Amino acid sequence: MAGLILALETSCDDTCAAVLDGPRVLANTISSQAAAHAQFGGVVPEVASRHHLELATPVVEAALSEAGATLDDVGSVAVTAGPGLIGALLVGVSTAKAIAAPRRLPLIPVDHLQGHVAANFLDPEPLEPPFLCLLASGGHTLLAAVRGHAGHEVLGQTLDDAAGEAFDKVARLLSLGYPGGPALEKLAREGDPAAFEMPVAMSRDPGLDFSFSGLKTALVYLCRDLGPDGVSERRADLAASFQAAAVGQLVAKLERALKGGGWQAVALGGGVAANGPLRGAVREACERNGAALKLVGLELCTDNAAMIGSAARFAEPIPYPGYLAYDAFATPKRAA
Numbered sequence: 001m002a003g004l005i006l007a008l009e010t011s012c013d014d015t016c017a018a019v020l021d022g023p024r025v026l027a028n029t030i031s032s033q034a035a036a037h038a039q040f041g042g043v044v045p046e047v048a049s050r051h052h053l054e055l056a057t058p059v060v061e062a063a064l065s066e067a068g069a070t071l072d073d074v075g076s077v078a079v080t081a082g083p084g085l086i087g088a089l090l091v092g093v094s095t096a097k098a099i100a101a102p103r104r105l106p107l108i109p110v111d112h113l114q115g116h117v118a119a120n121f122l123d124p125e126p127l128e129p130p131f132l133c134l135l136a137s138g139g140h141t142l143l144a145a146v147r148g149h150a151g152h153e154v155l156g157q158t159l160d161d162a163a164g165e166a167f168d169k170v171a172r173l174l175s176l177g178y179p180g181g182p183a184l185e186k187l188a189r190e191g192d193p194a195a196f197e198m199p200v201a202m203s204r205d206p207g208l209d210f211s212f213s214g215l216k217t218a219l220v221y222l223c224r225d226l227g228p229d230g231v232s233e234r235r236a237d238l239a240a241s242f243q244a245a246a247v248g249q250l251v252a253k254l255e256r257a258l259k260g261g262g263w264q265a266v267a268l269g270g271g272v273a274a275n276g277p278l279r280g281a282v283r284e285a286c287e288r289n290g291a292a293l294k295l296v297g298l299e300l301c302t303d304n305a306a307m308i309g310s311a312a313r314f315a316e317p318i319p320y321p322g323y324l325a326y327d328a329f330a331t332p333k334r335a336a
């Protein structure tokens with residue numbers, strides 16, 4: 001089994017490790033810290049770093065054990081180098097170095113966003129480029145042109161909040177707890193998506209960028225005008241109206257990109273890709289435009305280390321000792 005990839009992902013609040021044999025995932029272990037952050041209504045960077053410190057070694061051990069492997073079987077160590085919370089990333093990068101260096105294994109730093117794209121390259125039925133990829137999570141919202149395995153081009157991205165961040169903030173307004181996306185989707189099933197008129201962001205903008213802060217602010221004002229009793233009476237309608245507007249914007253931009261680029265295939269990634277109405281609307285947009293749709297399992301949509309291992313297969317390994325001073329990066333690295 002020599003030559004396995006051991007991958008780590010600690011860019012936000014999930015401590016993740018995976019073991020891959022080429023495109024085959026042997027283990028994909030995730031320890032979610034959501035409960036630790038719920039009391040704060042969002043991810044607290046300092047709390048996340050401390051939890052990663054405690055969880056990194058047990059999660060790596062659990063992944064190796066599930067894969068039926070030991071460190072002797074590992075040929076390279078992949079790790080998310082950024083973007084993300086810098087303190088959280090540093091724990092992953094240091095752990096990866098500490099595993100790789102004593103064994104003189106190469107280290108493969110991976111861009112987190114390319115990781116989401118590369119989730120589509122895994123078995124079974126890997127998706128071959130070219131394809132258009134919509135990534136929407138708590139930290140990012142972007143449309144990526146994927147023309148090869150080693151990178152992607154950002155065609156458009158959010159100019160303010162990420163889509164998942166907007167779901168989480170509106171969920172908080174509606175007292176739904178954290179993370180709010182799944183709870184908001186559930187509540188919205190009982191509501192009328194046309195109950196409240198929502199601002200349609202960026203509709204006149206010819207580009208492919210997104211904006212979610214206006215939508216969030218509209219909800220803040222609506223809740224203020226309705227008052228606490230009105231809000232609790234109309235919670236489901238508020239959730240449904242917000243969700244319809246957020247999904248509408250994501251799909252409108254995706255469809256604009258589809259039409260403009262003549263893409264034959266579309267993939268979805270990020271935690272918001274778990275949203276049922278979004279999946280349904282994207283499927284319809286693909287059918288309208290004659291494009292195939294690839295939906296990976298939810299465990300590969302949300303943050304995970306299997307996607308990092310997948311991206312690592314097409315990234316540049318750094319041989320020992322070249323990576324000892326390698327640093328994590330908080331904000332996206334873009335080619336000049």
Ligand code: KG4
Nearest residue numbers: 137138139164181182271272274275302303
């Ligand atoms: O990719 P992810 O696990 O972590 C990062 O943010 O990178 O995405 C988490 C985000 C959260 O904002 C969460 O509320 C959102 O994805 N989310 C959803 C749903 N499930 C998770 N948003 C809408 N509907 C869902 N069903």
Ligand code: ZN
Nearest residue numbers: 116137270303
């Ligand atoms: Zn992510």
